Amino acid sequence: MIFHSLDYLVFLPLVVAIYWMLNREKQVLFLIAMSYFFYGYVHPWFLYLILTSTVVDYYCGLAMGRFVEHKLKILIVSITVNLGLLGYFKYFGFFVDNVAELLILLGLPSFTNNLDIYLPVGISFYTFQTMSYTIDIYRGQLKPRKNFLDFALFVSFFPQLVAGPIERAVNFLPQIEKKRTLSVDDVQSALFLLIWGFFKKMVIADNIAFIVSKIFLLENTSFMLVWVGAFAFGIQIFADFSAYTDIARGSARLLGFKLSQNFNHPYISASPTEFWKRWHISLTSWVHDYIFLSLALSRRLRTAVGGLIISLFITFFLNGLWHGAGWSFVLWGLYHFVLLLIYAWAKSVTPEYIRDHQFLRPFQILLMFILLHPSYIIFLNVDISYMWRDLTLSPFVNSEIQITAALFLFAKALLFSLPLWAHTIFAYVRERYWKGDRWEPIAIQTVASMIMFIGILVLRGDSVDFIYFQF
Amino acid sequence: MNQDEILTKITEIMRETFNSPTLELTPDMTAKDIKGWDSMKNIWLIVAIEEAFGVKLSTSEVISIESVTDYINLIQQKQS
Numbered sequence: 001m002i003f004h005s006l007d008y009l010v011f012l013p014l015v016v017a018i019y020w021m022l023n024r025e026k027q028v029l030f031l032i033a034m035s036y037f038f039y040g041y042v043h044p045w046f047l048y049l050i051l052t053s054t055v056v057d058y059y060c061g062l063a064m065g066r067f068v069e070h071k072l073k074i075l076i077v078s079i080t081v082n083l084g085l086l087g088y089f090k091y092f093g094f095f096v097d098n099v100a101e102l103l104i105l106l107g108l109p110s111f112t113n114n115l116d117i118y119l120p121v122g123i124s125f126y127t128f129q130t131m132s133y134t135i136d137i138y139r140g141q142l143k144p145r146k147n148f149l150d151f152a153l154f155v156s157f158f159p160q161l162v163a164g165p166i167e168r169a170v171n172f173l174p175q176i177e178k179k180r181t182l183s184v185d186d187v188q189s190a191l192f193l194l195i196w197g198f199f200k201k202m203v204i205a206d207n208i209a210f211i212v213s214k215i216f217l218l219e220n221t222s223f224m225l226v227w228v229g230a231f232a233f234g235i236q237i238f239a240d241f242s243a244y245t246d247i248a249r250g251s252a253r254l255l256g257f258k259l260s261q262n263f264n265h266p267y268i269s270a271s272p273t274e275f276w277k278r279w280h281i282s283l284t285s286w287v288h289d290y291i292f293l294s295l296a297l298s299r300r301l302r303t304a305v306g307g308l309i310i311s312l313f314i315t316f317f318l319n320g321l322w323h324g325a326g327w328s329f330v331l332w333g334l335y336h337f338v339l340l341l342i343y344a345w346a347k348s349v350t351p352e353y354i355r356d357h358q359f360l361r362p363f364q365i366l367l368m369f370i371l372l373h374p375s376y377i378i379f380l381n382v383d384i385s386y387m388w389r390d391l392t393l394s395p396f397v398n399s400e401i402q403i404t405a406a407l408f409l410f411a412k413a414l415l416f417s418l419p420l421w422a423h424t425i426f427a428y429v430r431e432r433y434w435k436g437d438r439w440e441p442i443a444i445q446t447v448a449s450m451i452m453f454i455g456i457l458v459l460r461g462d463s464v465d466f467i468y469f470q471f
Numbered sequence: 472m473n474q475d476e477i478l479t480k481i482t483e484i485m486r487e488t489f490n491s492p493t494l495e496l497t498p499d500m501t502a503k504d505i506k507g508w509d510s511m512k513n514i515w516l517i518v519a520i521e522e523a524f525g526v527k528l529s530t531s532e533v534i535s536i537e538s539v540t541d542y543i544n545l546i547q548q549k550q551s
Contacts, residue, residue, distance in 0.1 A: 139531035273509040288510055289534055296514045297530050308514050344511055352491055356506055 001041040003247045016254045035158035046120045054155045056081045057130045064137045065144035078134040082127040094325035122162035130155050133169040150176045159251040163244045165262040165282035180256025190253035192445050197246030199452040205240035206461030207416045211409050223393040224406035230373040232413040265427040270364035272339045332378045477543045484519045498540040
């Protein structure tokens, strides 16, 4: 089931209404049933996969608690099963393609890849979520859970099952295990998150998706058009993905759960490091804690010259690959790796009083925003030859009609994204000059919600799937 | 080493690691309070602290560190 559908508009209120009539144990059972219904709505066979992950990690967790001396072996079983599922459904086709290409390169007899493996939505999210449970037990940061139902809900909780935020067992299991409450404040903030999420998806992202697909399907393109396309995609992907997160957080809040923050106004970042602290926070922190730290603090890399660089390289390589089985995603990850290295070097040679000067921050933000554009061109072009063509276009060769089209599409993208920019600028001002906790009084929220509701009715674009469903 | 001595030594290490000669450290400070304390610099910091105090920190210990106090307590615990 998808969020921006009539089905979900019926499903969510019904679930919330029945849920609050039940006691804690029955709530858990009910939410598992509803989560499985939500996930198996279109393809019921997806449920076998999530059930496999759940059962394997539940028993691996218990076994690690009981057979402490074998916990590394048990962790390997958990990781092998989860990465095995992910590897087969997401990466096997890519692997076979590459073997076939390699054979051609070596001048050996090759074959055609006839595999047609269907990618189950959300598999990258819930496998990472459930692996965090067994890894945390292995590291001694979490106690294994005996209640199977509580654990099954942790893996399958429908609001964040398909596209995150990737919750950590340490934060989320205690919420499942205790009695939940719902205050007026919770309902108010949940409804605001829901309407803001639907507005971002249906009005901003879906309308801008049309501009992006128009530009990147052009055979005869130009520098200006490609950069306007990258600008539009930057807005689309942020509006689309953060919309999913907001709807997930709003839905969860109506059920008494607080999901973690996944975005914190990434476009006011002044450096790549800051960007990764604000963008897809739940994945970045997962990758940081479980991949980067494990590598950088490993015996070999900790003492190696360039150990940190190697760790960072592998982390961003895998971060790119997590997004999709394709070299364009890997290159996207590596572009961010190079940006991080350049910034780290620049920071080390810049005096503190220049580096941290308040006056320079808006310019640093602008530079960072511009530097994100090539990453979007890389991300969007699955075909490497097209990617190279788009990245190497001359800024000085644009026909008159291409300039007019680019300016028109830029203005359109800017217009549709005005609420997003207003929200971002507001966040910037609040962060810099206004440290108060509450910044959205109820009156403003109500008026904004009504305007957004009308906006959804009048301005919504043609429905497009959430971008992160494909990951 | 007592807590003050550890704090003085950590201050020196952090000034050098974060390229911030004017940095003044207090035990309750976290990564958010110190400019430049990011994931990469954190690894350099850990390695420098391990060398300076002759201790080894595991990955789970590193993850559990949230403030300067956590470093001080961990170092004291490891040295005792």
